Amino acid sequence: MISWNICDRSRNFPIWTHCVPPSRGTRNGRRSWCCLHDSRDGGGPVRRWLCVLLCVLLCLPVSVGLFLQPAGAVSQPDASDVRAAYLACLDNGQVLFEQNTDLTLYPASTVKIMTGYLACRLLGDRLGESVTLTDAMLAGVSGRSLRLAAGEELTVRDLLYASLCGGYNDATAALAVLASGSVAEFVSLMNREAERLGANGTRFTNPTGLHEDGMVTTARDIAAIARAAWGNDLFMRTVSATSYTIPATNVSSEERTVYNRNLLLSDSSQNYRNGYCRGMSAGMTDEGGWCVVTVYERDGSSLLCLVMGGADVPNGEIIPAYTRVNALLAWARQNYGYRQLYAPGAVYKVVPVGMTGLSSSRAKLVLPDGLSVYLPKDAEASADLTESLILTGGSLEAPLTAGDTVGTLTVRFGGEVIASAPVAVTEDFAVSGFLARMQSFKHYLGSRAFLASLACFALLLALYIGLVRKRRGRYGSRRGRLYRRILRTRRARRTASTRYRK
Known part of the structure; x- marks a missing residue:
């Protein structure tokens, strides 16, 4: 052995x-x-x-993992204290971080983003209009309330700020009825809009965010809705206000000041305040946990950050959802930033121009607005970025005028489009007269009129050939030869008869 x-x-x-x-x-x-x-x-x-x-x-596994790590890769932050998180650049849609974004969750106060977005679209031109509240507008409202009363007169602007800035449910219900006639119709509109925005995992059952078992969403869906709302100036002004004062009404003799419920914007909350945040929504329910959504604007970039399902804590203790949002934004600023690839007016490429009659015609393509991209700070632009130029017509052809936009330059990072910019020509190019006429003739050859004329000609030609063949068939066959012989016989007899008479 x-x-x-x-x-x-x-x-x-x-x-x-x-x-x-x-x-x-x-x-x-x-x-x-x-x-x-x-x-x-x-x-x-x-x-x-x-x-x-x-x-x-x-x-080997360690060395291979290091070797295969993508260029410009950034270490991921920790977000274990919330159920879902999402962080993206609004300027180009680039997702910087996501966690459980397709997990089905209860939406809590994030519902008001859709409510406010639709209310601003439907009532934006009626801000100064005075509205008398009715029992139907306030029926069945519970939760956070401004104690509005039936018969009270407020403006549409007052209701918007009370709902979106202060987070009051009675003002939210009044907006829903005012915009669509009833809460049920407004909820139906919310669901249709969510489907249009691609939020297919979302179902709304009320406009306030109060918990109902059938009302669910995902972090990715809320991000899509928030991105659409970000494009509405009235919505962003309303949700970004730190406070708003409602004047005295026919029911309340005193002014009422509502303060933004989002502590990222609150002057009284030094633990969470972030001076670069704008809106959008913050709140919690027992079932949905803390949900915070905000837009962070700094150094020329706009980031959308949201967390959902954060744990609740006793009064006076630090709320993890807010600290997580600030941590994610700090991580993004530390690891990402804008980088200028081309200055405004920079020449990108020189390409030939057709239809000028000169083979030497070349056009300088420039980027009028320049091009900057949002990248990891350690990314190598020359190695990690892919550029592609798409000309509008596939190629350049005269006539062209200086300043004309002739295509788009697209930049990709990791296979995803992160930026695009128009390209334009810097000088005029006149078309050659002969080539223009040839081009017109070429276009005519491909036009419907020419094709219709060609079809008619082909049809007439076919009919003519058919008639000719039929005639030849009649006189070229045996019957045709016999018929010609009879004709000759008859002609001969007539000739003989004529001679005999003479």
């Missing part, structure tokens, strides 16, 4: 030992090639090479 082992020579400590019968490990009384270490002779060089090989194999 022969045994081999892998051991540490300095300590003579076996790492692995295995025995092989002589028939498998020896050949004619000698060690075979498969014997790694024969305990009878104290080992040999095979053992040392095997140790080196094992070390290489153990290090």
Whole structure:
């Protein structure tokens, strides 16, 4: 019996030992090639090479992982204290971080983003209009309330700020009825708009965000809705206000000041306040947890950050959802930033121009507005970015006027489009008269009028050929020859009869 082992020579400590019968490990009384270490002779060089090989194999996964790490990759932040998180650049749609974005969750106060977005669209031209509240507008309202009363007169602007800035549910319900006639119709409109925006995992059952088992969403859907709302100036002004004062009404003799419920914007909350945040929504329910959505604008970039399902804490303790939002925004600023690829007016490329009659015609393509991209700070632009130029007509052809936009330059990072910019020509190019006429004739050849004329000509030609063939068939067959013989006979008889009479 022969045994081999892998051991540490300095300590003579076996790492692995295995025995092989002589028939498998020896050949004619000698060690075979498969014997790694024969305990009878104290080992040999095979053992040392095997140790080196094992070390290489153990290090290989780590080295391969480092080698395959994509260029410009950024270490991911921790967001374990919330159920879902999403962080993206609004300027180009680039997603910087996401966690459980397709997980079905209860939306809590994020519902008011859709409510406010639709209310601003439908009532934006009626801000100064005075509205008398009715029992139907306030029926069934619960939760956070401004204690509005039926018969009270407020403006549409007052209701918008009370709902979107202060987060009051009675003002939200009044807006829904005012915009669509009833809460049920407004909720139906919310669901249709969510479907249009691609938020297919979302179903709304009320406009306030109060918990109902059937009302669900995902972080990705809320991000899509928030992105649409970000494009509405009235909505962003309303949700970004730190406070708003409602004048005295026919019911309330005193002014009422509502304060923004989003503590990222609150002057009284130094633990969470972020001076670069705007809107959008913050609140919690027992079932949905803390949900915070905001837009961060700094250094020329606009980021959308949201967290959902944050844990609730007793009064006075730090709310994890807010600290997580600020941590994600700090991580983004530390690892990402804008980088200018082309200055405004920079020449990108020189391309030939057709239809000028000159083979030497070349146009300089410039980027009138320049081009900047939002990238990881350690990314290499020359290696990590892919640029593609798409000309509007596939190529340049005269006539062209200086300043004409002739295409788009698109930049991709990691296969995703992160920026695009129009390209324009810098000078005029006149078209050649002869080439223009040839081009017109070419266009005519491909026009419907020419094709219709060609079809009519082909039809007439086919009819003519058919008639000719029919005529030839009539006079070229045996019957035709017989008919011609009869005609000749008749003609001869008439001739003979004429001669006889004479």
